[in-house]
Amino acid sequence: MRTLLTADHVLVFDGTSHRELRQGAVVVEDDMIVFAGPADQAPSGVDERLELGESLLMPGLIDLDALTDIDHLILDAWGTREQAARLQWSEDYFDRRRHVFDEDERARIREIALVQLALHGVTSYMPIASEVHSVWAESAGDLHRMAAFSRALGLRGFLGPSYRSGVNVVTPSGERRVRFAPEEGELGLADAIRFHDELAALGEPLLTPVFLPCRIETLTPELLAATGAAAAERGAIVRLHALQGEVERELILEAHGCTPLELIERMGLLNDRLIVPHGVFLDVNPRVHGEDRGDLARLVDAGVSIVHCPLTNARYGSELETFQRYRDAGVNIALGTDSFPPDLIRGIDTGVSVAKVQNGSLAAGDLAGYVDAATLGGAKALHRPDLGKIAVGAQADLTAFRLDDVRMGAVDDPLRTLVLNGTARDACLTMVAGRVVMRDGKIDGIDLDAIRDDTQILFGQMRNAYTGRDHRSGTTDELFPPVFPRHA
Numbered sequence: 001m002r003t004l005l006t007a008d009h010v011l012v013f014d015g016t017s018h019r020e021l022r023q024g025a026v027v028v029e030d031d032m033i034v035f036a037g038p039a040d041q042a043p044s045g046v047d048e049r050l051e052l053g054e055s056l057l058m059p060g061l062i063d064l065d066a067l068t069d070i071d072h073l074i075l076d077a078w079g080t081r082e083q084a085a086r087l088q089w090s091e092d093y094f095d096r097r098r099h100v101f102d103e104d105e106r107a108r109i110r111e112i113a114l115v116q117l118a119l120h121g122v123t124s125y126m127p128i129a130s131e132v133h134s135v136w137a138e139s140a141g142d143l144h145r146m147a148a149f150s151r152a153l154g155l156r157g158f159l160g161p162s163y164r165s166g167v168n169v170v171t172p173s174g175e176r177r178v179r180f181a182p183e184e185g186e187l188g189l190a191d192a193i194r195f196h197d198e199l200a201a202l203g204e205p206l207l208t209p210v211f212l213p214c215r216i217e218t219l220t221p222e223l224l225a226a227t228g229a230a231a232a233e234r235g236a237i238v239r240l241h242a243l244q245g246e247v248e249r250e251l252i253l254e255a256h257g258c259t260p261l262e263l264i265e266r267m268g269l270l271n272d273r274l275i276v277p278h279g280v281f282l283d284v285n286p287r288v289h290g291e292d293r294g295d296l297a298r299l300v301d302a303g304v305s306i307v308h309c310p311l312t313n314a315r316y317g318s319e320l321e322t323f324q325r326y327r328d329a330g331v332n333i334a335l336g337t338d339s340f341p342p343d344l345i346r347g348i349d350t351g352v353s354v355a356k357v358q359n360g361s362l363a364a365g366d367l368a369g370y371v372d373a374a375t376l377g378g379a380k381a382l383h384r385p386d387l388g389k390i391a392v393g394a395q396a397d398l399t400a401f402r403l404d405d406v407r408m409g410a411v412d413d414p415l416r417t418l419v420l421n422g423t424a425r426d427a428c429l430t431m432v433a434g435r436v437v438m439r440d441g442k443i444d445g446i447d448l449d450a451i452r453d454d455t456q457i458l459f460g461q462m463r464n465a466y467t468g469r470d471h472r473s474g475t476t477d478e479l480f481p482p483v484f485p486r487h488a
Contacts, residue, residue, distance in 0.1 A: 001029070001030055001047050001048070001434070002027060002028070002029045002034075002045065002046040002047050002048075003027070003028045003029075003046060003047065003048045003049070003050060003434065004025060004026075004027050004042055004046040004048070004049045004050070005025065005026045005027075005028070005049075005050045005052060005057060005398070005400075005429075005431075006023075006024070006025045006039045006042075006049070006050070006051050006052060007024060007052040007053070007055045007056065007057035007400060008022065008023060008052075008053060008054045008055065008056075008403070008414075009021070009022060009024070009055070009056045009057065009403070009414040010024030010025070010026065010036070010056075010057045010058075010390065011056065011057070011058040011059065011371075011390060011415075012024065012036045012037070012390045012391065013036075013059075013389035013390055013391040013394070015391070017368075017372075018058075018059075018368075018371065018372070018375070018376075018389070020413075020414065020415075021036075021037070021038065023038060023039045023040070024036070024037065024038060024039060024057070025037065025038065025039040025041075025042035026057065026390055026396075026398065027042055027043060027046065028396040028398075028431075028434045029434075030396075030434055031205075031395060031396055031433035031434040031435075032393065032394070032395065032396055032434070033390060033391060033392055033393065033394050033395070033396050034392060035392065036390050036391060036392060050429070050436075052400050052428065052429060053404065054402070054403050054404040054411070055400045055401060055402045055403055055404070055428060055429075056400060056401045056403060056414040056415065056418060057390075057398060057399075057400045057429075058371075058375070058390070058398070058399060058400070058401075059375040059387075059388050059389050059390055059394075059397065059398065059399070060121070060122070060123025060124060060156075060375075060387075060388075060397035060398055060399045060430070060431070060432065061120075061121050061122045061123060061124075061335075061344045061374050061375070061399055061424075062122070062123070062124045062125075062334065062335070062374060062375060062377075062378025062379060062382070062387065062388060063117065063122045063124070063125045063126070063335065063336055063337050063342060063344060063378075064125075064126045064158075064239070064275060064277070064307045064334045064335070064336045064378055064381060064382075065126065065128050065239075065277045065278075065307045065309055065336025065337065065338040066113070066117055066122065066125035066126060066127055066128060066336065066337055066338075066342055067113060067127075067128060067129070067337060067338060067339055067340055067342060068109070068110045068113040068114065068125075068127035068128065068129050068146065069109060069113060069128075069129040069130050069133075070109055070112075070455065070458050070459050070462050071339065071340035071459065072130055072132070072462065073312065073315060073339040073340065074340070075087070075463065075466075075479075075480050077315045077316060082174060083479075085170045085174055085176055085471070086170070086470045086471065086472060086474060086479060087132075087466055087469075087470070087479065088132070088168050088169060088170045088176065088469070089132070089167055089168065089169045089170070089469050090169065090170055090172075090469055090470065090471035091169045091170070091171055091172070091179065091471070092471070093169075093468065093469045094167065094169050094179050097135050097136070098135055099133070099134055099135045100133040100134070100461065100462060100465040101133060101134075101458070101461065101462075103141070103142075103145075105458060105461075106134075106142055107142070107145045107146070107149070108454055108458065109129075109458055110127075110129075110142075110145070110146040110149065111146075111149050112451050112454060112455055112458075113127075113342075114146070114149060114150055114153055114155055115153070115443060115446055115448075115451055116340070116341065116342055117155060117342050118153060118154075118155060118430050118437045118438045118443055119425075119427065119430075119438055119441065119443070120341060120342045120343055120344070120424035120425065120427055121344070121345075121399035121400075121401065121424050121427035121430055122155070122337075122342055122344070122399075122430070123155065123156055123397040123398070123399060123430060123431070123432045123437075124155070124156040124157075124158070124378065124382070124387060124397065124432075125155060125156070125157055125158070126157075126158040126159075126210065126212070126239060126275075126336075127146070127157070127159065127212070128212075128241075128277075128336075128338060129162065131162060131164065131167070131214060132469075133462055133465065136164070136167075136181075136184050136188070137161065137162045137163050137164050137184075137188055137214060138161035138162045138163070139161055139191055140161055140191045140192070140194055140195035140198070142161060143159050143160065143161045143195055144195065144198075144199075146159065147159055147199060147204075147207050150206070150207065151204060151206055151207060153437060153443070153446075154206070154432050154433075154435050154437040155206070155432055155437065156206045156208075156387075156397065156432050156433070157206065157207055157208070158208045158209075158210045158237065158382060159195075159199065159207060159208070159209060159210065159212075160192050160195060160196060160209055160210045160211050160212040161188070161191055161192050161195055161212070162188075162212050162213065162214050163184075163185060163187075163188025163189055163191065163192055163213055163214065163223075164184070164185055164188065164213065164214035164215070164218040164219055164223075165180050165181065165182050165184065165185030165186075165218060165219050165220040165223045166178040166179055166180035166181065166182075166185075166217075166218045166219075166220070167179060167218060168215075168217070168218065168247075170471045171471070172471055174471065174472075176247060177251070178217055178218055178251060178255075180220065182220055182222070182223070185219065185220060185223040186223070186226075189213075189223060189226055189227060189230065192211055192212075192213075192230075193230050195209065196209035196210075196211065196230075196234060196236060197209075197234075200234070205433065206432065206433060208382075209234075209236065210236055210237040210238070210239060211227055211230065211231050211236055211237070211238045211239070212238075212239050213227055213238070213239075213240055214241065215241045215242070215244075215248065216240055216241065216242040216248060216252065216260050216263065216264070217247075217248045217251040217252055217255075217260075221256065221263065221266070221267055224240075224263070224264070224267035224269060225267040225268055227269070228267055228268040228269040229268070231273060232268075232273075235273075236273065237273050237274075237275060237381075237382065237383070238269060238273060238274050238275070239274075239275040239276070239277065239307070240264070240269065240274065240275070240276055241276075241277050241278070242260050242261075242264060242276050242279075243260055243261060243276060243278065243279045243280060243281050243282055244277065244278040244279070244280055244281060244318075245280075245281060245318070246281065246287060248260060248281070249281055249288070260281075261282070261295055261298065261299075264276075265298070265302075270298070270302040270304060271302055271303060271304070272302065272303025272304065272305075272383075273383075274302070274304045274305070275304075275305045275306075275307055275334070275381050276299075276304060276305070276306055276307065277306075277307035277309060277336055277338065278306070278307065278308065278309055278313060278318075278338075279299075279306035279307070279308070279320070279326075279331075280313065280318050280319065280320055280321070281318075282295040282296065282299075282321075283295045284296065284321050284325060285321045286321065287318075296325070296326065296329040296331060297329065299329075299331050300329055300330040300331055303332075304331075304332075305331075305332040305333070305334055305377070305380065305381035306320075306326065306331055306332070306333050306334070307333075307334050307335065307336040307381070308320055308323065308333050308334070308335055308336070308351065308373060309335070309336040309337065309338040309339075309347065310323075310335075310347050310348070310350045310351030310354060310370075311337065311339065311343070311346055311347040311350045311351075312336075312337065312338040312339040312347075314350050314354060315339065319351075319354050319358070321358070322355060322358050322359065322364075323351060323354075323355050323366065323369065323370075324355065324359070324364060324366055324369070327366070327369055332377055332380050332381060333369075333373045333377050334373055334374075334377040334378040334380075334381040335347060335348070335370070335373045335374045335377065335378065341424070341425075342424070343423055343424040343425070344374050344424060345401070345418060345419060345422060345423050345424040345426075346423050346424065348367070348370040348371065348374065348419050349419045349420065351370050352365040352366065352367055352370055352419065353365070367415060367416065367419060371415060375388035375389065376388045376389060395433055396431060396432075396433060396434040397431065397432050397433065398429065398430075398431040399427055399429060399430050399431070400427070400428050400429035401418050401422060401424075401426045401427055401428065402426050402427075402428045403417060403418065403422075403426075405422075405426065407421075408421050408422055408426070409421050428440050428441070463476060463480065464476060466479055466480075467479065
């Protein structure tokens, strides 16, 4: 099967970097790109033509912290530190914990999330879901059901169940600590190993098993070390949420007498198979030391990749210090969304704008660097040089964004126009391994009205469950006050 795609703007790879091609064409044969160049030089003899017109055709977006959950940031991104504590587990709830959603509901939540990724131009993803709403973490069964839907939908997934040894809880006085149940972590890792080996045995090219433990402060040193050993034995990637906040750093220092980065290194995880969201709280951060004491160099020397989530970081009040500083140091940076919507275009816009503010210079808005992170950086983190670029021999993972909507305004440079004036909702094509997953906002076999209805139902169920975990037993109106008082 040979497919010709044409567009007014195509972002091709010249062997070193992306470059824009006007009136460009890409020919896909089965799952590979066999031509990328001027439309008037495209080979004939194709089976299908996709004429995208006034749009930007670019490599498929890679989201390495992709929310596969019902949006909770809409609820928890507004309050004080004390208010945030009320949305965690109380110590009392730890002993009576339960699943907020049953198995079928959890599967539906993941289906909804993957559909949203496809609608927003994401072709490769690594999932993240909140464990707050589960009895502990994820299971191999949960991930097998997600893998089956992901394969049917046609996205490229890097999958593994989450697991942890402990959970953040809040004492009756409002203090936060981690309460551990190490046996849960051991069972979780065993489940993750079983899932890895079962998925690997399938040999499905769109599904790659990885290890996805939870936040570093919820893992014992023993579980961290065992994760590193299991991953090394299998040559697998590990993604570990770490270096992301003050509470994490305080808890690790108190429990282990070292920084989170030092703990990662001691447990044998600091290597080129490690992916770290969010990587914000390093020595260069003003809330740590505000100066370079070698943390960035340690990441670079080990080959670690950072997953930068600029939109979510901004919503929670923290950012890299700074994107350019990390890049200049040689850190490989990928991008993630980590919240709803899974919109990497809005994320890039936020990151570029924050960089201008941080540096007091319009020149600091490194748009090319952010586009690289969403494509080439993600591919490097995954050890997949065949992803993240439009070049002969690369996988045919492509996305296109319309530029012809009147609300887009004038088109100059297509990337500047898209990032400043558009969002990932302007995606008009998502193609993975040569297969069209989404075209013009439609996905074959998916009822988007049902997606919307089920999202609202499941969100309400999640929202109501917070009251049962609050250490002060508040109501939903207390926990989630409206922006303005509602009319009586």
